[in-house]
Amino acid sequence: MVDIGLIVFGITGLLALTSLLPALAQRLKLPYSVLLALAGAALGLLVAARDAMPEGFMATDFLIALSSFHISSEAFLVIFLPTLLFETALAIDVRRMLNDVAPILLMAVVAVVVCMVVVGVTLASLTSYGLIACLMLGAMIATTDPAAVVGIFREIGAPQRLTMLVEGESLLNDAAAIALFGMLAGMMLGGQEAAWGGVAADFLVKFLGGAAIGGAMGLAVCYLFPLLKGFTTAEITLTVALAYLSFFVGEHYFHVSGVVACVAAGLVVGSLGRTRMSPRTHEQMEGAWGQLGFWANSLIFLLAAMLVPEIMQRTSWAEAGIILSVYIAALVARVIVVGGLLPLLTAIGIAEHVNNRMKVVVVWGGLRGAISLALALAVVEHPDASDSLRDFIATSVTGYVLMTLFINGTTLRLLIHWLKLDRLSVLDRGLRDRALSLAIEEIDQEVRAIGRREGLASAAIDMITTRYAMQLSHFRRLRAGRSDLMLDELLSVGLAMLSAQEEARYFKNFKDGIMPRRIAATLLNDSGRLREAARFRGRTGYAAAARQTLRHDWRMNLGIWLNHRLGIEWLLADSLAERFETLLNRRLVIGELLGFCRDRLTALLGEETAIEIRGLILERTRAIDEALTALRLQYPDFARELQSRYLGRIARQMETDRYEEWKERAIVGGEVAEALVHDRDQRWADLDKQGRIDVALSATELVERVPLFAKLEADKRASIARLLKPRMTLPGVPIVRRGQRGDAMYFIASGAAVVLIPGKPVELGSGEFFGELALLTGQPRNADVVSLGYCRLLALNSRDFLQLLAGDAELKRAIEAVAADRMQHYRGDARSEQNADRKVGR
Ligand code: CMP
Numbered sequence: 001m002v003d004i005g006l007i008v009f010g011i012t013g014l015l016a017l018t019s020l021l022p023a024l025a026q027r028l029k030l031p032y033s034v035l036l037a038l039a040g041a042a043l044g045l046l047v048a049a050r051d052a053m054p055e056g057f058m059a060t061d062f063l064i065a066l067s068s069f070h071i072s073s074e075a076f077l078v079i080f081l082p083t084l085l086f087e088t089a090l091a092i093d094v095r096r097m098l099n100d101v102a103p104i105l106l107m108a109v110v111a112v113v114v115c116m117v118v119v120g121v122t123l124a125s126l127t128s129y130g131l132i133a134c135l136m137l138g139a140m141i142a143t144t145d146p147a148a149v150v151g152i153f154r155e156i157g158a159p160q161r162l163t164m165l166v167e168g169e170s171l172l173n174d175a176a177a178i179a180l181f182g183m184l185a186g187m188m189l190g191g192q193e194a195a196w197g198g199v200a201a202d203f204l205v206k207f208l209g210g211a212a213i214g215g216a217m218g219l220a221v222c223y224l225f226p227l228l229k230g231f232t233t234a235e236i237t238l239t240v241a242l243a244y245l246s247f248f249v250g251e252h253y254f255h256v257s258g259v260v261a262c263v264a265a266g267l268v269v270g271s272l273g274r275t276r277m278s279p280r281t282h283e284q285m286e287g288a289w290g291q292l293g294f295w296a297n298s299l300i301f302l303l304a305a306m307l308v309p310e311i312m313q314r315t316s317w318a319e320a321g322i323i324l325s326v327y328i329a330a331l332v333a334r335v336i337v338v339g340g341l342l343p344l345l346t347a348i349g350i351a352e353h354v355n356n357r358m359k360v361v362v363v364w365g366g367l368r369g370a371i372s373l374a375l376a377l378a379v380v381e382h383p384d385a386s387d388s389l390r391d392f393i394a395t396s397v398t399g400y401v402l403m404t405l406f407i408n409g410t411t412l413r414l415l416i417h418w419l420k421l422d423r424l425s426v427l428d429r430g431l432r433d434r435a436l437s438l439a440i441e442e443i444d445q446e447v448r449a450i451g452r453r454e455g456l457a458s459a460a461i462d463m464i465t466t467r468y469a470m471q472l473s474h475f476r477r478l479r480a481g482r483s484d485l486m487l488d489e490l491l492s493v494g495l496a497m498l499s500a501q502e503e504a505r506y507f508k509n510f511k512d513g514i515m516p517r518r519i520a521a522t523l524l525n526d527s528g529r530l531r532e533a534a535r536f537r538g539r540t541g542y543a544a545a546a547r548q549t550l551r552h553d554w555r556m557n558l559g560i561w562l563n564h565r566l567g568i569e570w571l572l573a574d575s576l577a578e579r580f581e582t583l584l585n586r587r588l589v590i591g592e593l594l595g596f597c598r599d600r601l602t603a604l605l606g607e608e609t610a611i612e613i614r615g616l617i618l619e620r621t622r623a624i625d626e627a628l629t630a631l632r633l634q635y636p637d638f639a640r641e642l643q644s645r646y647l648g649r650i651a652r653q654m655e656t657d658r659y660e661e662w663k664e665r666a667i668v669g670g671e672v673a674e675a676l677v678h679d680r681d682q683r684w685a686d687l688d689k690q691g692r693i694d695v696a697l698s699a700t701e702l703v704e705r706v707p708l709f710a711k712l713e714a715d716k717r718a719s720i721a722r723l724l725k726p727r728m729t730l731p732g733v734p735i736v737r738r739g740q741r742g743d744a745m746y747f748i749a750s751g752a753a754v755v756l757i758p759g760k761p762v763e764l765g766s767g768e769f770f771g772e773l774a775l776l777t778g779q780p781r782n783a784d785v786v787s788l789g790y791c792r793l794l795a796l797n798s799r800d801f802l803q804l805l806a807g808d809a810e811l812k813r814a815i816e817a818v819a820a821d822r823m824q825h826y827r828g829d830a831r832s833e834q835n836a837d838r839k840v841g842r
Pocket residue numbers: 736742755757762769770771772773774775780781782783784785822823825826
């Protein structure tokens with residue numbers, strides 16, 4: 001029985017040691033993982049030599065504590081793995097990952113299989129352990145460890161796409177490699193039959209099943225967040241529970257890959273959590289998970305690396321040869337994937353081009369880490385593993401991981417430097433210079449002002465300001481000269497900055513409680529999409545994405561469909577209200593962006609770029625205003641309600657700020673502050689309720705709005721109302737299409753529609769009708785009719801039409817008169833068009 005006190009002493013001692021290492025790694029310019037491995041190995045040596053140490057000392061006790069750990073692989077995998085995976089998944093920008101999903105999946109899944117096969121076949125031909133054991137080893141070492149590489153990439157400011165590629169790869173390949181390893185280990189040690197077709201199918205089921213279970217659990221948790229009422233500690237706890245539960249539930253109850261489930265859950269919370277959890281929590285959660293991930297990664301490395309000296313001591317020259325073969329085979333496997341398959345994907349158009357220098361770094365940066373070590377431990381401890389197999393796995397995997405850390409890890413930085421990937425591009429350099437000059441100019445003035453205000457000696461002020469002077473004059477010269485940057489590039493950068501600014505403002509409004517959660521989720525998502533579009537497709541991409549954001553979404557279209565076909569109203573009412581509120585919030589923020597463009601972008605990117613960007617902002621404003629006007633005209637009451645709610649939320653936020661300030665300055669005590677907040681909440685309780693638009697269209701009511709019917713007696717009107725079906729239409733959507741067979745005619749109860757006849761289109765307003773010609777003549781429709789705003793129509797199908805006309809001569813005459821006029825008009829137009837055609841000889 002191990003003394004629990006001793007274990008706590010050992011673990012906390014390790015944590016204390018760990019806390020010193022990041023700073024040391026930075027100083028030595030070594031990747032953190034490399035230093036951890038070194039420290040772990042050194043500890044392992046000390047533990048082995050503990051008998052020679054004097055008794056009774058704290059250090060000796062610490063080593064005894066470490067030696068008494070029995071670290072099972074189970075503990076490695078179950079305790080640390082979910083944390084490591086979930087933390088990486090949380091931090092990933094899912095949208096950006098989706099941009100490069102093909103190469104990432106290729107690197108993740110195919111690269112693991114290629115590595116497994118190349119390493120497995122090589123070893124099987126060199127050793128006598130059999131193909132399955134060798135393939136298993138290949139799978140174990142196929143997992144790349146992102147910590148080292150991504151750390152260096154971030155530090156040197158490597159291209160973001162490269163970082164994304166490597167990070168995404170290492171996240172998903174853990175899942176693939178562990179799933180494959182599990183199956184091979186089952187065959188090897190559990191006596192299962194080897195059936196390759198079965199393995200592939202099984203792998204697929206486990207992978208996709210894991211993604212589905214984890215994704216669903218992640219989604220469920222996102223919907224639980226709002227129920228936790230903003231208790232940050234509770235929300236973070238829920239994410240920790242999710243990491244472990246998704247792993248466990250996937251593995252044990254659904255028999256799918258727990259690793260994939262955990263990753264999927266992390267990705268979902270990472271992408272949706274920002275608007276689902278309380279705004280304050282999100283930042284704190286990132287901190288909390290960063291901490292947990294740091295502990296897990298450090299401990300797993302130290303504990304595994306402590307076993308290294310013992311393993312290496314037993315290593316023979318023959319085994320060293322095997323380690324070298326593994327190293328070479330794994331490198332070859334990576335070259336095959338990165339050099340061969342990646343270009344293939346680019347050629348068939350599903351991946352963007354990755355340049356050769358980046359490819360070299362991706363190949364060389366495939367460091368291996370904690371997960372390979374933990375998997376090796378799982379085999380070493382397995383009761384059914386033979387001694388020779390244990391030695392083979394332990395030595396080769398540990399040796400290989402160390403080689404990647406010490407050879408690739410220590411030289412990666414040099415390689416990146418040598419390939420000049422750490423240099424800023426011309427564009428980035430230009431931007432940095434401008435940003436710097438802007439900052440310096442502002443600071444220079446402020447510093448002088450402070451110096452004068454505080455009455456400091458002018459010599460003292462000069463000593464500081466001369467430091468800037470040289471740089472300032474350099475930048476002034478630079479700015480006076482012609483710009484070395486292309487307008488297209490500047491626009492792309494400027495629009496990406498603008499979108500980031502837009503996103504930040506939405507998030508701030510959400511944080512301040514001015515914008516409701518659902519609206520924030522849509523707007524944040526849209527601005528993220530704008531940013532990516534600007535970055536990859538420049539001005540045209542941005543403009544297209546901006547138009548896209550104003551389209552009616554699938555919910556609205558489904559709402560319309562349900563309303564037409566089944567008379568269901570709630571979805572339409574809901575999505576209309578949501579669209580209204582989204583447009584309003586979007587409009588308010590975009591209005592503010594003009595200021596940002598004027599104040600910041602002009603100085604940073606130059607006049608010409610800023611003017612272009614301003615034009616794009618104005619274009620967006622116009623489009624939004626148009627969409628808003630259409631809604632406002634139809635639902636003026638709701639528009640007022642939205643505006644007042646918006647103002648109310650601002651008032652509530654101001655109140656909150658004031659109370660907080662009073663509390664901070666001790667003007668009011670804790671209890672009074674609490675009472676004030678309580679009072680505020682009560683007063684504003686109705687602010688966060690979801691508004692609804694009344695879309696109920698009663699035929700009886702609408703019939704009264706059509707002058708043709710309004711004159712009729714009440715019971716006649718009621719019988720007509722029974723024949724008419726109310727319909728609502730969205731702006732810009734065709735109601736009737738030219739050439740189609742006519743099955744109904746329409747009366748416009750409110751709104752407007754345009755008839756696209758040759759020549760000049762004709763606009764029809766409230767009370768008018770269309771679609772009667774096809775019913776009267778039996779001919780196809782003679783024009784497109786498009787809804788101009790949110791129209792309320794009354795549809796009359798052809799059978800009821802004939803019945804109605806048969807029973808009401810006056811109505812018949814009125815409709816036929818209009819129709820005859822239109823026919824004439826139409827013929828006249830068609831004839832003059834034919835004449836015109838003849839004249840130009842078409
Ligand atoms: P229909 O042909 O069934 O479908 C298209 C409709 O457009 C048509 O019926 C008329 O209701 C309407 N339409 C056609 N020409 C004119 C016109 N000159 N002025 C107004 N409406 C028209």
